Amino acid sequence: MAALQVDLVAADRQVWSGEASMVSARSIDGDMGILPGHTPTLVVLAEGDVRIHSGEGVRTAKIDGGFLSVDHDKVTIVSESVEGDGFSA
Numbered sequence: 001m002a003a004l005q006v007d008l009v010a011a012d013r014q015v016w017s018g019e020a021s022m023v024s025a026r027s028i029d030g031d032m033g034i035l036p037g038h039t040p041t042l043v044v045l046a047e048g049d050v051r052i053h054s055g056e057g058v059r060t061a062k063i064d065g066g067f068l069s070v071d072h073d074k075v076t077i078v079s080e081s082v083e084g085d086g087f088s089a
Contacts, residue, residue, distance in 0.1 A: 028045070
């Protein structure tokens, strides 16, 4: 099964990078889920939770907005501020 390569980045550091089976986040237009094979996308994120589903379980980060891009199973999430469980700085 294909996997997503995910990079979660705050303004001052890379928060997490790894493989995931799914990413879910809240855009300014509503909740969205990203699975492998997703159409290339660039969305503006609203304040809320980003959930990254990996082999290690679900990691949740609270962000203050930002953007999410998807291109060829690579997901990049950029936010000014990232706080959450299961993430090492």
